[in-house]
Structure formats: structure tokens, C-alpha cells
Amino acid sequence: MSEDSKNTITILGEEIPLGASREINFNIAKLHTATKIEIPIIIERSKIPGPTILFSAGIHGDEINGVDIVRQLIARRINMPKRGTIICMPILNIFGFLSSKRAFPDGRDLNRVFPGSSNGSLASRVAHRLMHEIIPEVDLIIDFHTGGASRFNAAQIRIVRNHPELDELARIFGAPFVLYSNHISKSFRNACFQLGKPILLYEGGKSFYVDNNISKVGVEGVKRILAHYDMLHHRIKASPPKMPTVFIEESKWIRAKQSGMFKSAVNVNDKVEIDDVLGQITDPYGKIYHEVKSSIEGYVINVNEASLVYQGDALFHVTKQVS
Template sequence: MTFRQKNKITVLGHDIKAGENCELSFGVANLHTSSSVDVPVIIERSKKPGPVVLFTAGIHGDEVNGVEIIRQIIAKGINKPKAGTIICIPIINVFGFINLNREFPDGRDLNRVFPGTKNGSLASRVAYKLVNEVIPDVDFIMDFHTGGAGRFNAPQIRIAKNNPKLDKLADVFGSPFVLYSKNIKKSFRNTCHKLDIPILLFEGGKSFHIDDQVTNTAVNGAKRVLNHLGMLSTRFKISKPKKMPVYILDSRWQRASFSGMFKPSIAINSKVTKGDVIGNITDPYGKFNHFVKASNSGYIINVNESPIVYQGDALFHITTKLK
């Protein structure tokens, strides 16, 4: 990866020189009680030149596993680079995080309002501030997410097709799966793409939940990428991925044919054959038991862990085409 040599970077209006570290506050608005809300932006700079890397999480306030990943990166000192700069923002949507809501108090999904506007809605103002006051000097971003609405995502990196630079970084990260997906309009990832800032979007686990395996996968992947960029401190060991990532070109959701109580019987990451029994839907009275069979062969990359489902609800995300 090529990067610009920067003796000084500017974040939230503050100039930070090489070798300095600081904690800034990403403040936009107070709570309705007039209490201030401070979102820490933690910046660590080495004296040695190198890339400027940004770790972000909590774009959705209920995705606590992403917050835990960056918390561990900070707590373990992984964010103290031997070269370059690491910026950590563990919680972007602090308003949602306080109430464990996905959206902002204005009802908007932050990941659908980028690049935002200076005088727009609360979510739009946060997006604008992130884009205009944090990322202009950034060379590379890792953004951490989870599945929503009780759906558990296998650890995966999501990138757009036909980008060899991102393919290489995804290989280095070493998650079990790499899912090719289009950049969604007005998303953070799409805005970064337009600004020519490479970004890896990590998905793993589900909302309102912290999963050790998912967290370990993400932290180890972050260390591998930082090591690849020549930024990781020598006191950290690098573990090799158990296997190369499976690259997914296409996938589909298998949906419930009936409403009822749902119980999956297949583990996440498993490979299934069309017709395999992968779960069952029952009624509360012991009179009905429908066996859910795989609609196609592939890997299970998402499982709905909600105990109650309705007809048409997404149950399993199954790969249909691999690279």
C-alpha cells in the first residue's frame, strides 16, 4: 500500500505531529437532558512514517460486538504503532449505543446518510463531521459491524469486486469468508470508495451480543493487517489463519415457509448439501413440526437465532456461487 508521508495530520480541527498521541472528543449534540455526550477519538502516532489507519465501530448503536473489538485493540495496546498512525473510534453512534438502538434518535440509519450535510438531521451531521473532520488524512479504514435483528453473521469481510488492493488486504485479514457485495448508496463504505480510501468492512456475530470467537477473529485479523502494513509492534505475535478465506460471489436468503418457534440445527460456517435438514419450525402445542431443508448447497454464513419467526422471515444465508 502506498501512502502519503505526513509529519502532521489534522483530526477534528487539531493538528497532531508525528510521535504525539491524544484523545479528542467527537461531539455533535447534547442529550435532551442537556447532558454532554463525549465520543472519544483515540489517536496514537509513531515517530516513524507510515500509513494512517482508522478503526471504527458502533455506526449502529446495537452492534456492541464491534465496540468490543476496538476496545480490545486499545486495551491490549495494539493501537500503538511502531510506524504510522492509528485512530480509534469505538462508538460512532453513541446516541444509539446509550439506548441500544440501531438508529439515531431522529430515526435515521447513520449508514444510509453519508456523506452527510453540515446542517442536516442529527445522523447527517455526524456523518458530515466524520467525513470532513476525521478521515481526510486517513489512508485505510477497518469498520466493524454485526448482524442485526437476531441474525448471527459468520465472521466475514465485505468488499466490492474488481479491487485487487482490497482482495489482498482481505487475504491478509484472514476471516473465514470474504463476501463480494456492492457498495450501498449513501453508506460509509461507498463514501470511502468515492474518496479513494480503501476500507474493509467486517461483519460478525449479532446485535446485543458479544461473541468471543467473532471478537478473536477480528482482533487477530486487525493485527495481521497492521503487520502487513509494517505498523504492528514487535511485541505482538501473529497467528496464521486456519485456512484461506472462502470468496463468495453470490448468496441467497432461505426464508421461513411457516410461522412458529424456530430452532436451527446446523452450525454457522457449515457446508450443507441441498436437501439437508438444517432446522425446524414448530407450534407451541406440539401438533406441528416442519423440518427446514437446505434449498441449495453451500456454506451457511448467517443463522437467524430468534426463537420466534414468521412466514417469510430470513432463516439462513447460504452461499450459491464461490470464486
């Protein structure tokens, strides 16, 4: 990662010198009542030059566990760098967050419209400003997500293959798992990568829910990254991860073979063998009892916590090969 040695950076048209603290409102639109909708951006710059790191969350309005992680970085003053610059954007999709919905009011998924357009949809315009007025000043992005619906993700970093710098950063972050995942067209991760900006995508937990362990793994990972770049303030300590990170080469979804009432028998992070019972599917009348068994050996990195499932629903995400 290259280091920004500029004395002044420009975010949304505002010049910010070394040693400055700023809270800039990203004004994206107004409600029908003419009330402004703004995204607060918290910027902390040391007097000593160094890298600029962006911590972002809430690109989907229902993924609040990532919002909690970035909130903790600010509340615990982890975002006060020893050197360099830290930018925190706790909620990228403020509309979805306020309405408890994943998408924007126009129905678009913000994470599928990058790099956006200055004349496009509301979501596209937000993406365009983010990519043109914030990301150019950034050297590294860590973007926080959760699992969707009732699917609970184990804490994991997602990166693309064959990029040693990302492998090293993921190992330093120290989440239990690293999942090699191709970029999705028009996603924030893909748009940043196309600009040559290294990005780690952190997945953990599920939508509409804050899990303390998922938050802790995220916060501790951030501290390790900051310590790696000598940006972590001396009053804050970074601890090593409890176990080595498992790099996942392949994984497989195990799906429901029939509909019914579902109970999981395993948790995320569990190691399973072939033919281990992962859960049960039953019916309300006591006539059906179906055991869901693992067809592969590996770690469970996602569990569907829904009580009712349909045939074909994804129940468990299990690693297929690990390194």
C-alpha cells in the same frame, strides 16, 4: 494504499505531530439537560512515518461486538504502531449505544446519511464532520459491524468486486469468509470508497451480544493487516489464519415457508449439501412439524436465532458459489 508521510495530521481541527498520542472528543451535541455528548477518538502516531489506518465500530448503536474489538485494540495496546498512525473510534453512534437503539434520536440510520450535510439532521451532521474532518487524513478504514436482530453472522469481510487491492487486503485479514457485496447508497462504506479510501467492512455476531470468537477473529485480522504494513509493534505477534479464506461469489437466503416455533440444526461456518436439514418449524400444539432443508450446496454464513418466526422470515444465509 498510499502512505501518509506528513509530519503533522489534523483531526477535528487539532494538529497531531509524529510520535504524539491524543484522545480527542468529537463533540456532536448536547442532551436536553445541556450535558455534552462526545465521541472519544484515540490517536496513536509513531515517530516513524507510515500509513494512517482507522478502526471504527458502533455506527449502529446496537452492534456492540465491533465495539469490543476496537476496545481490545486499545486495551491490549495493539493500536501503538511501529510506524504510521492508528486512529480508533470504538463508538460512532454514541446516542444509540447509550439508549440501546440502532438509530440516532432523530430516528435516522447513521449508515444511510453519508456523506452528510453541515445543515442537515443530527445524524447527517455527524456524518459530514466525519467525512470532512477525519477521513481525509486516513489511508485505510476497517469498519466493524454485526448481524441485525437475532441473525448471527459468521465472521466475514465485505468488499466490492473487481478491486484487486481489496481482495488482497481481505485475504490478509484472514476472516473465514469474504462476501462480495455492492455498496449501499449513502452508507459509510460507499462514501469512503467514493473518496478513493479503501475500506473493509467486517461483519460478525449479532446485535446486543459479544461473541468471544467473533472478537478474536476481528482482533487477529487487525494484527495481520498491521503486520502487512510493518506497523505491528514487535512485542505483538500476528498468527496466520487456521484455514484459507473462502471468497463468496453468490449466496442465497433460505426463508421460512410457514410460521411457528423455530430451532436451527446447523451453525454458522457449517458446510451443507442440497436437501440437508437445517432446522425445524413446529407449532405449540404438536400438530405441525416442518423441516427446513437446504436448496443449495455451500457454507452457512448466517443463522436466525429467533425462537419464533413468521412465514417469509430469513432463516439461513448460505453461499451459492465459492472460489
